Amino acid sequence: MSEICPGRYCGRTEDVNGISSSCGPCPIGYRVNEQRECVRCVRDPSHYDLLYLGFMFMLPFIMHFYVINRCCDSLKDQITTYSSAVVELVLSALISVLLMDPVGTFHLHTCGVEHFSDWYTLFYNPSPNYVSKLHCTQEAVYPLQTMVLVFYFISLLQMIVFRLILKTFFWVYKDRALYSAMYFFPILMFGHSVACGILYYGFPYLSIFMAMITNAWHQSIKSDRPIHSILKSTKTLIITGGHWFFLAYGIISLRHTFFLFLVPIPFFFYNLTLPYTDPSEFQENEE
Numbered sequence: 197m198s199e200i201c202p203g204r205y206c207g208r209t210e211d212v213n214g215i216s217s218s219c220g221p222c223p224i225g226y227r228v229n230e231q232r233e234c235v236r237c238v239r240d241p242s243h244y245d246l247l248y249l250g251f252m253f254m255l256p257f258i259m260h261f262y263v264i265n266r267c268c269d270s271l272k273d274q275i276t277t278y279s280s281a282v283v284e285l286v287l288s289a290l291i292s293v294l295l296m297d298p299v300g301t302f303h304l305h306t307c308g309v310e311h312f313s314d315w316y317t318l319f320y321n322p323s324p325n326y327v328s329k330l331h332c333t334q335e336a337v338y339p340l341q342t343m344v345l346v347f348y349f350i351s352l353l354q355m356i357v358f359r360l361i362l363k364t365f366f367w368v369y370k371d372r373a374l375y376s377a378m379y380f381f382p383i384l385m386f387g388h389s390v391a392c393g394i395l396y397y398g399f400p401y402l403s404i405f406m407a408m409i410t411n412a413w414h415q416s417i418k419s420d421r422p423i424h425s426i427l428k429s430t431k432t433l434i435i436t437g438g439h440w441f442f443l444a445y446g447i448i449s450l451r452h453t454f455f456l457f458l459v460p461i462p463f464f465f466y467n468l469t470l471p472y473t474d475p476s477e478f479q480e481n482e483e
Contacts, residue, residue: 201219201332202330203320203330205222205334206232206322206332207219207222207228207229208233209226209233210233219232219330220332221333222334224334225237225307227334237305237308237338238305239307240304240306245308245309248340248399249340249343249344250445251395251402251445251449252347252388252399253285253289253347256377256380256381256384257282257285258438259384260278260285263376264281264373267372267376277362283358284355284358288347291350292350295346296342297339304339306337307335307337308337315336315392315393317332317334321333341392344388348385348388349385351381352381355378356374359374360374400446400447400449400450402446403442403445403449404443404446406442407442408443411439411466414435414436415466440459440463443462447459
């Protein structure tokens with residue numbers, strides 16, 4: 197009987213003849229069990245896992261939306277570029293799912309997340325007898341790390357191809373939108389590589405925080421307009437709907453669906469209390 201491997205993530209694999217290997221990292225798509233044997237991951241992703249992947253999918257969409265809104269002036273350019281961004285991200289997401297185990301299907305197998313350390317196996321390589329370090333770094337949360345990085349990389353490639361086609365053949369596109377996205381995709385990849393575990397446990401709070409901050413920022417820009425005129429603007433309605441969606445997304449991710457009725461409150465609270473917080477009102481009172 198083989199000796200149990202040291203450390204939290206070191207395991208043994210068996211070849212076709214049933215011979216166990218020496219202790220080491222498990223292959224991709226495998227994870228150690230309690231006997232420190234590498235077994236294939238066949239779990240279905242949890243509801244929380246799917247919400248996490250959805251959040252990571254929406255991050256580049258938000259950045260695309262912001263950049264396109266700032267760079268494209270005409271409505272035609274905006275609509276065309278928005279459509280291109282949606283097609284790029286959706287196709288990239290579908291391809292990413294097809295590349296994960298089981299390959300070629302829209303079904304995912306996952307190793308699951310049991311501990312925060314599962315995201316950072318690099319820091320849990322054991323040192324038997326304090327002599328030499330046994331390197332067992334692996335993706336214990338497959339495919340939650342790999343899939344997101346693959347998605348970002350494919351999205352970057354497709355963005356370059358699709359938008360160069362728009363610019364070359366349809367004379368629609370702004371260079372700044374392409375160049376900006378070529379910066380934020382590497383930033384997203386680096387951020388995910390470093391903070392993937394923090395994002396996994398904190399994305400519901402980040403979603404709520406983003407919704408609240410962007411809602412306040414957007415409302416402050418439109419503060420000189422009455423609420424009924426704001427509601428008549430299609431663009432403003434879309435932006436406000438996005439704020440509500442992300443606020444609801446965070447609440448659902450935390451499994452506090454009872455609080456969904458609070459989603460519209462920040463928007464109406466800001467607009468209804470705006471007349472009483474105008475700096476000019478305080479200046480008049482001081483005089």
